[in-house]
Amino acid sequence: MTIAEIVNVLDARVLRGEEKIAQQVYSACCSDLMSDVLAFVNEKTVLLTGLTNMHVVRTAEMLDLKCLIFARGKVPQEDVLDAADELGLVVMTAPKTMFTCAGLLYDAGLRGAAMTWGNEKPGGEHSA
Amino acid sequence: MIQTDYPIHHGDYTRAGEASADIKRQLRQLGVGSATLRRIAVAAYEMELNIIIHSLGGSMTLVVDNDGIKLSSRDEGPGIPDVSKAMSEGFSTADEVARGLGFGAGMGLPNMRRNADQFEIESVMGQGTQIRMLFLLT
Numbered sequence: 001m002t003i004a005e006i007v008n009v010l011d012a013r014v015l016r017g018e019e020k021i022a023q024q025v026y027s028a029c030c031s032d033l034m035s036d037v038l039a040f041v042n043e044k045t046v047l048l049t050g051l052t053n054m055h056v057v058r059t060a061e062m063l064d065l066k067c068l069i070f071a072r073g074k075v076p077q078e079d080v081l082d083a084a085d086e087l088g089l090v091v092m093t094a095p096k097t098m099f100t101c102a103g104l105l106y107d108a109g110l111r112g113a114a115m116t117w118g119n120e121k122p123g124g125e126h127s128a
Numbered sequence: 129m130i131q132t133d134y135p136i137h138h139g140d141y142t143r144a145g146e147a148s149a150d151i152k153r154q155l156r157q158l159g160v161g162s163a164t165l166r167r168i169a170v171a172a173y174e175m176e177l178n179i180i181i182h183s184l185g186g187s188m189t190l191v192v193d194n195d196g197i198k199l200s201s202r203d204e205g206p207g208i209p210d211v212s213k214a215m216s217e218g219f220s221t222a223d224e225v226a227r228g229l230g231f232g233a234g235m236g237l238p239n240m241r242r243n244a245d246q247f248e249i250e251s252v253m254g255q256g257t258q259i260r261m262l263f264l265l266t
Contacts, residue, residue: 032230033230033231033232033233034229034230034231035174035177035230035231035232035233035234035235035236035239036233036235038170038173038174038235038239039235039239051229051230053229053230054142054144054145055141055144055145055229055230055231056230058144058145058148058149058173059173059230061145061149061152061169062145062148062149062152062166062169062170062172062173063166063169063170064162064166
């Protein structure tokens with residue numbers, strides 16, 4: 001699925017990286033706990049979260065994530081958005097709860113990120 | 129050989145991730161592949177956060193030599209009372225500040241161990257904790 005399709009499915013507003021929404025993404029994860037997100041190592045994973053602080057961007061940086069979706073219409077502060085922009089991330093805000101966002105994306109064909117545990121090979125689909 | 133030291137301060141959440149981002153940048157410039165780079169970046173970030181959240185302050189060191197990539201940390205205490213408990217997934221003593229920022233899932237040390245090719249931890253109450261990780265260059 002392309003990021004543009006995600007924008008469409010969620011009726012989201014793109015905050016940064018509009019010019020990059022044609023790129024493909026293959027999976028998503030959904031959490032407010034960045035420590036848990038750090039366990040999902042998958043380059044093209046989309047992160048859906050309700051947390052809007054700088055650590056979301058730092059986490060995305062460490063994992064080479066491509067796209068951040070902030071649920072419940074949340075908009076991070078400018079410094080957070082600028083840091084995300086610098087890393088080349090697409091950032092959007094969706095006017096729906098995290099549950100609904102995840103449900104709509106799943107329904108549209110996006111699946112949970114494979115969980116990779118360090119040196120182990122990527123596992124199967126995960127329910128996150 | 130490359131060696132870089134990064135001082136890390138207790139409670140310095142605004143700069144959390146800067147050392148790890150620099151480590152990642154340096155290693156990318158050396159041509160480390162993206163999969164290995166992500167493992168190191170995740171482990172480095174967890175290491176950095178652990179010092180910020182749990183210690184009284186400390187430092188991280190990146191060394192690149194013929195053995196591979198080495199990340200180590202040492203802090204000024206207080207030490208971990210039960211290391212094996214701290215190594216178990218889901219166990220966390222992070223405070224409300226850390227939890228409010230999205231940390232404290234109890235995945236820090238387990239995630240470091242998982243991502244590193246070799247992982248060692250030593251902790252002495254009242255003195256501090258030292259962690260050493262090795263990442264092999266394949």
